[in-house]
Amino acid sequence: MNGSEKTLTNFLPNLKLTSDCLPERVIVCGDQARAKIIAELMDNPTKLGENREYHSYSGSWKGTKVAVVSHGVGGPGAAVCFEELIMGGAQTIIRVGTAGSYQKDVQPGSLVISTAAVSCDGLTKQIVPPGFPAIADRSIVEALTQAGSSNVEELLVKEGMTLTLDAFYSGVLEFPHQLYKKAGVVAVEMENSALFVISSLKGIKAGAILAIDGFADAELREEYNPHNEVVGRAVNAGMKVALDAIIQV
Numbered sequence: 001m002n003g004s005e006k007t008l009t010n011f012l013p014n015l016k017l018t019s020d021c022l023p024e025r026v027i028v029c030g031d032q033a034r035a036k037i038i039a040e041l042m043d044n045p046t047k048l049g050e051n052r053e054y055h056s057y058s059g060s061w062k063g064t065k066v067a068v069v070s071h072g073v074g075g076p077g078a079a080v081c082f083e084e085l086i087m088g089g090a091q092t093i094i095r096v097g098t099a100g101s102y103q104k105d106v107q108p109g110s111l112v113i114s115t116a117a118v119s120c121d122g123l124t125k126q127i128v129p130p131g132f133p134a135i136a137d138r139s140i141v142e143a144l145t146q147a148g149s150s151n152v153e154e155l156l157v158k159e160g161m162t163l164t165l166d167a168f169y170s171g172v173l174e175f176p177h178q179l180y181k182k183a184g185v186v187a188v189e190m191e192n193s194a195l196f197v198i199s200s201l202k203g204i205k206a207g208a209i210l211a212i213d214g215f216a217d218a219e220l221r222e223e224y225n226p227h228n229e230v231v232g233r234a235v236n237a238g239m240k241v242a243l244d245a246i247i248q249v
């Protein structure tokens with residue numbers, strides 16, 4: 001399908017829902033369970049549809065209608081979700097995710113607002129030429145920072161560049177973590193570059209807030225286990241910051 005035009009479509013086949021129930025503001029996250037939790041923070045949570053990894057809800061946050069949709073793990077599947085949301089009329093998408101930190105001062109339990117993503121993924125290589133930037137919308141970065149400063153107590157909330165990688169576990173090749181750590185990249189995750197590139201191509205606004213769930217960098221990394229209270233607190237804070245931010249843009 002050609003990426004240059006924005007065509008509104010009523011039936012979204014992979015999300016398995018019709019666009020007439022989809023508001024213009026959408027929160028996305030990898031995890032289906034997290035999508036349900038975000039929906040339940042809102043007034044009048046309603047399930048819109050469920051197909052594969054895509055679980056869709058709508059609700060009302062401080063009087064504004066917002067949808068929440070899970071996109072699963074990894075750029076290709078997430079891109080299907082982002083494309084269909086935009087076909088269905090989404091104008092603003094904020095990803096609420098998790099990421100591994102590269103920087104010692106960005107501890108597990110911190111929140112990172114991504115300003116741009118380094119595209120170390122395969123999906124964007126198939127849709128734009130090399131060097132095409134993956135950047136978050138500036139007004140969303142500002143809204144997330146503002147919502148973070150008024151919402152989150154005792155957690156570090158940091159803006160910075162993130163890196164998008166397809167692989168979670170390494171093989172015989174080394175991950176480029178050391179290189180990008182030296183270059184000042186803050187954290188690594190798996191879907192931001194797809195979101196930022198697709199949203200740029202389609203002319204919609206997108207951003208991301210990520211709860212740090214461990215250190216990705218081998219020098220800092222201990223055993224990876226994100227299921228703890230510190231990370232849970234940051235994930236919950238990220239959800240509320242994203243909801244507050246999305247109704248401001």
Ligand SMILES: O=P(O)(O)O[C@H]1O[C@H](CO)[C@@H](O)[C@H]1O
Nearest residue numbers: 029030073097098189190191
């Ligand atoms: O917490 P989510 O939104 O799924 O984000 C991160 O977590 C998953 C890996 O555990 C990848 O999807 C990565 O981007």
Ligand SMILES: O=c1cc[nH]c(=O)[nH]1
Nearest residue numbers: 098099100189190216
């Ligand atoms: O992609 C990811 C997501 C969370 N934590 C990581 O270390 N990597």
